[in-house]
Amino acid sequence: MAATNQFNTHEVNNQPFTLANYNAWLTDIALMEAVAREGAGWAKDHLIEFGARTGGDMMASGFLANENPPKLRAFDSYGRRLDEVEFHPAYHELMTAGVRYGMNNFAWRNENRESAHVARAAVMYLGSQPEAGFGCPMSMSYAAIPALRHTPQIAEKWLPKLLSQQYDPRSLPMEQKLGCTMGMGMTEKQGGSDLRRNTTRATRQEDCTYEIIGHKWFFSAPMCDAHLVLAQSENGLSCFLVPRFRPDGTKNAVRIQRLKDKLGDWANASSEVEFHGAFGELVGVEGRGIATIIEMVALTRLDCMIGSAAQMRQAIVQAIHHTSQREAFGKLLIDQPIMRNVIADLALESEAALALTMRIARAVGMIESDPHEAALARIATAIGKYWICKRTPVLINEAQECLGGNGYVEENIMPRLYRQAPLNSIWEGSGNVQCLDVLRALNKEPETRDALFAELQK
Ligand SMILES: Cc1cc2nc3c(=O)[nH]c(=O)nc-3n(C[C@H](O)[C@H](O)[C@H](O)COP(=O)(O)OP(=O)(O)OC[C@H]3O[C@@H](n4cnc5c(N)ncnc54)[C@H](O)[C@@H]3O)c2cc1C
Structure with a gap:
């Protein structure tokens, strides 16, 4: 959209141009x-x-x-x-x-x-x-x-549907779709961290499928083609694949009660659902639901690190863009010594978050082939998830300040980044839960301690 600097009352100057059409890879x-x-x-x-x-x-x-x-x-x-x-x-x-x-x-x-x-x-x-x-x-x-x-x-x-390169938003049984997406349903009203409190029940049917009755208090992206859901079956908490459509092509009995009215994360739908005798298929072994879904959680925790490091990066990109074009007291803001310090601190922390995230991503990819990397991934994911996600709101607020009043106004991306920032620290195990996980690994899996200290020695 073409903009003009000339108003009847004044001329617009010393306001940066909106950052647009840059290559986020080539500039990083x-x-x-x-x-x-x-x-x-x-x-x-x-x-x-x-x-x-x-x-x-x-x-x-x-x-x-x-x-x-x-x-x-x-x-x-x-x-x-x-x-x-x-x-x-x-x-x-x-x-x-x-x-x-x-x-x-x-x-x-x-x-x-x-x-x-x-x-x-x-x-x-x-x-x-x-x-x-x-x-x-x-x-x-x-x-x-x-x-x-x-x-x-x-x-x-x-x-094959999850590996597709085509997004298919149509509300159809998965067999008819070009590509599929998948979510997870663990958290219930009476417990999220403590999943043993799950009360949703799964009853085995004659054909070895399951009928699921209960609810989930948080059930994000309900338009995914299926969710992995935890429910109590005869042998304890188990993991089930609950598709949006039953095998006969009718809609599965997953009733969306309402969408969450969230602090941020507005583009994404997070819902509350009830299962009214929903169709489900067992994933893994009955009674080993947490062990089955924990592999999923390990990767979503890595993604919390990636997502939060990305939000840090976007915040610093905006801060550098703004302070490189805005003058105060005779100099560009970025040339004012104390602002330069602030920007350097932000850049350092953002790059550190990225470096740690990428190191852990490599370890995660080698879990099957390298015991050191497996042990490192086990402990460092919890540490990184805790630290990076917890630091993100603070860093974004500091970056927001670099833009002055503009950083608080919705035409800018900063308020949205700020609203989004706390989510990753809560989702997939909040702070204390990560700390307890680190302690558990240190006490019960000594190889994780050795891997961590070997890595720190470098
Ligand atoms: C936007 C959004 C989307 C979400 N989407 C999903 C989803 O798609 N699927 C899903 O299953 N869940 C989802 N969640 C739920 C999220 O994963 C849980 O909210 C989270 O795991 C915490 O569980 P809780 O809310 O029951 O809190 P609680 O378990 O009650 O925890 C409250 C606090 O107590 C702390 N705590 C817990 N145990 C201990 C302990 N032993 N000692 C000390 N402190 C402890 C926790 O760290 C936390 O700080 C979503 C949440 C949000 C906000």
Whole structure:
């Protein structure tokens, strides 16, 4: 949109131009270095292409998707149940780009290549900068795959759709779709961290499928084609795949009660649901639900680090852009010594968050092949998730201050970044839970302590 500086009353000067159409990969030396250092340099061309999108058209989609949040259509106009969520086209554009470039699956599509999880972490890092909310279904779809592999007949059916490069928002049974996404349902009203309190029940049927009755208090991205859901069965807490449609093509009995009215994360729908005898298939072994889903949680925790590091990066990009164009007291802000210190501190912390994230992404990709990396991934994911996610709101507020009053106004991305920032520290295990997990690893899995200190020695 062309803008003019000339008003009848004054001329606009000393206001920066809106940052638009930059390549988020080519302008990020720390990212390029981290990807090369951790062995995923082969993905460069892919990342250049995606970086042009994430610093370009996806920025505008991010604003639109947040200004027009999802709406629940629980019923049609004649009172029949619909259980659909309607999204603005901008959200679908973000999802289309995210799936095309593999925020949800790039590592799995390139499993035979070195450091595929580092490459995918870079994709996720770029994609989370223009808008963070749609990262939720992207992350859960990425993370569901190791859990699904516990049950080969389920993996065989779902993996080709989860590995697709096509986003298909149509409300149809998965067999008819070009690509699928997947979510997770663990948290209930009476307990989120303490999942043993889950009361949702799963009853085995004659055909070995399960009927699920109960609820979930948080159930994000309810338009995903299936969710991995924890429920109590005869042998204890177990993990079930609950698709949106039953095998006969009718809608599964997953009733969306309402959408959460959230502090931030507005582009993403988070819901409360009830299962009214929903169809489910067992994933993994009955009674081992937490062990099955914990593999998914390990990857979503990595994604909390990636998402928060990306929000830090976007905040510092905006702060540098602004302070490089705005003058006060005779100098560009960025040339004022104390502002330079602030920006340097922000850059240092943002790059450190990225370096740690990428190192852990490499370890995560080597869990099966290298015991040191497996032990490091086990303990460092909890440490990194705790620290980076906790630091993000503080860092974003400092970056916001660099923009002065403009940093508090919604036409700018900063208020949205600030609202989003606390989410990753709560989701997938809040601070204390991560600390307890680190203690558990140190006390019960001595190899994690050895791996951590060996790494720190370097
Ligand atoms: C926007 C959003 C989307 C979400 N989407 C999903 C989703 O899709 N699927 C899903 O399953 N969940 C989802 N969640 C839920 C989220 O994962 C939980 O809120 C989180 O795990 C914490 O659980 P809780 O809310 O029950 O809090 P609680 O478990 O009650 O914890 C409250 C506090 O107590 C602390 N605490 C817990 N145990 C201990 C202890 N032993 N000692 C000391 N302190 C402790 C915790 O660290 C936390 O700070 C979502 C949450 C949000 C905000």
